[in-house]
Amino acid sequence: MDENEFIELIDKTKKIREKGIEVTTLWQDKLVSQMVRVADLETERIEHHLLEMPLSVIIYQWIIIRLKTRPWRLLIPASVALTLILQGFLSKFNLLQIMVH
């Protein structure tokens, strides 16, 4: 599938939405898998089409894409953030020193 076919797929999805038919998970997954393949072609054009979609769908698809290819781009910041949150929580209640000693 090339970029034009991909954009056609997005348009088709959009038309289905406009008719009031819920786009199924299968459709979304197909869309995401195609996005991964063409993501490096012309990101700006893809982003332009993505902006027309609901925010929740965009966030969901963004996470899926990040996790499907080179997942460390999401996992490393997530683990650092979780550690800092955990550290902040434990420090607040003086639990860190208790755990260390």
Next chain:
Amino acid sequence: MIRGLKSIWHLIAHPYAFFEEMIARGNCFPATITFLLALLLNDLGWIIVSGGKYGFSLPDILWPLVSYPIAALVIYGVCRLLISENRCRTFFAVWGFSYLPTLLFFLSNIFLHTLTKLSFWNRLVDQPSVILIFWAFTLLMLLWKILFLAITLRLAGNLNLSQILVVFVILITIMAGYWVLTLTLGLAKIPFV
């Protein structure tokens, strides 16, 4: 060797595509090898840290060894209850790769112990800042394993997002029960999964 390293890189960089390929092949051998290597590193780490002073009892060896088939069967069973019609073999063909983070965790601990004489198996360190780095790394490995579980459920179990979340809740409950069991029986403080 180079082919093996390329496969590992493919698994790290493109886990979804890698799992799809493995399911299409249906070969359980690479996944089993990954698990056995993780198990070997766990035992090796324990031997290095204890300086060979403490041996292994039969449950020490058997309990982690059965954890892979048990985990794969539990995941298969839960998916089967929900919707999945895939064969058990499909789950075995991919779940073993989730032991790659486990393997790297043990490998890094052996490396850490070689440098500092401290590791996961013995008392870690007294410096809270070093502990935080260790936590960040451990959390990274944990999140990576959760990602592999999610992909397993998506591809081997054919589940959608909401069903995956339901399975997560069920598996966490089972995992908690399993942990209590290993603690009660004195088999391990942290179960090998």
